[in-house]
Amino acid sequence: MLDWDERVVVVGEVGQAHDGSLGTAHAFIDAIADAGADAVKFQTHIAAAESRLCEPWRVAFSYEDETRYAYWRRMELSEQAWAGLRRHAADRGLAFMSSPFSVEAVQLLSRVGVAAWKVASGEVAHPQLLEAVARAGGPVALSSGMSPWTELDAAVDRLRRGGAGPLAVLQCTSAYPTTPERLGLNVIAEIRARYGCAPGLSDHSGTIYPALAAAALGARMLEVHVTLSRRMFGPDVASSVTDAELRALVEGVRTIEAALRSPVDKDAAAAGLAPMRALFGRSLVASRPLAAGHQLLEGDLVAKKPGGGVPATEERALLGRPLLRPLQADEPIERADVGSPEPAPGHLATS
Numbered sequence: 001m002l003d004w005d006e007r008v009v010v011v012g013e014v015g016q017a018h019d020g021s022l023g024t025a026h027a028f029i030d031a032i033a034d035a036g037a038d039a040v041k042f043q044t045h046i047a048a049a050e051s052r053l054c055e056p057w058r059v060a061f062s063y064e065d066e067t068r069y070a071y072w073r074r075m076e077l078s079e080q081a082w083a084g085l086r087r088h089a090a091d092r093g094l095a096f097m098s099s100p101f102s103v104e105a106v107q108l109l110s111r112v113g114v115a116a117w118k119v120a121s122g123e124v125a126h127p128q129l130l131e132a133v134a135r136a137g138g139p140v141a142l143s144s145g146m147s148p149w150t151e152l153d154a155a156v157d158r159l160r161r162g163g164a165g166p167l168a169v170l171q172c173t174s175a176y177p178t179t180p181e182r183l184g185l186n187v188i189a190e191i192r193a194r195y196g197c198a199p200g201l202s203d204h205s206g207t208i209y210p211a212l213a214a215a216a217l218g219a220r221m222l223e224v225h226v227t228l229s230r231r232m233f234g235p236d237v238a239s240s241v242t243d244a245e246l247r248a249l250v251e252g253v254r255t256i257e258a259a260l261r262s263p264v265d266k267d268a269a270a271a272g273l274a275p276m277r278a279l280f281g282r283s284l285v286a287s288r289p290l291a292a293g294h295q296l297l298e299g300d301l302v303a304k305k306p307g308g309g310v311p312a313t314e315e316r317a318l319l320g321r322p323l324l325r326p327l328q329a330d331e332p333i334e335r336a337d338v339g340s341p342e343p344a345p346g347h348l349a350t351s
Contacts, residue, residue, distance in 0.1 A: 042085065
């Protein structure tokens with residue numbers, strides 16, 4: 001099972017990018033594993049259980065399917081096929097996830113086995129599905145793309161009362177591709193405060209930048225759509241990252257994660273860099289030959305590398321004081337090289 005408390009979970013979302021080809025679905029598993037992601041996620045559709053013949057197209061993209069219902073039928077995979085995908089994912093070290101779109105799909109996936117459930121944005125207001133997922137047990141990632149807070153509140157409450165495992169709520173904008181202005185990265189902190197659970201981001205921007213920003217803001221799960229090429233067919237290609245970009249995302253997330261795990265004490269760090277400070281710092285030196293007894297004036301001393309001597313910050317404290325020995329141009333001055341400040345004119349010394 002997935003543990004987003006242990007580290008940020010990076011999920012490569014295949015969705016319907018396999019276009020009904022089981023072989024392509026397996027190819028996606030290898031690509032996502034090679035990129036270093038933690039999990040692969042599919043969508044499990046059973047047309048007769050989730051749709052009617054009259055369901056309209058969101059975007060009529062298919063060259064092959066006259067209706068949306070026909071498309072869902074073509075996207076269906078057998079239970080044996082799903083079991084094979086899960087085994088392949090396990091063999092490649094990936095957690096296997098899928099979004100069920102019907103109670104029947106929950107039942108199928110329960111038999112196959114999933115590392116965590118994903119509730120898609122359009123299913124947040126589907127109480128029967130939420131209850132089925134909760135009864136099945138295990139971690140749940142709840143997407144929030146189409147829901148106001150009140151709807152999310154009800155879904156979170158239903159899942160928790162139903163016995164669901166650890167919960168992650170993912171900020172999501174159901175726009176393809178999502179522009180930066182609509183990402184809603186501020187919602188990540190709001191989710192943590194509101195539900196006391198792991199926040200995350202389900203991103204449709206087609207770039208790696210929002211997920212990197214979300215990792216820095218404390219997201220514990222990052223989901224991005226993946227394509228094997230920008231030239232692939234499918235409605236989600238423009239909202240997807242390539243497998244090469246997914247690898248860069250994973251590397252960036254692990255770097256951010258390591259940095260956030262290791263707070264730095266600024267004073268201790270500076271002390272540890274004392275040799276470098278001496279090398280790159282500056283010391284006060286004579287700007288020209290100066291005789292013994294000369295009372296130091298502004299311009300007599302300049303700061304030059306390397307450091308290790310009297311720092312430039314002490315120049316003002318030396319002005320007006322007499323030199324106890326002569327200095328050559330560029331010769332460093334030491335604190336012992338100057339006497340006490342001369343009394344100001346008219347000042348009477350006291351005994």
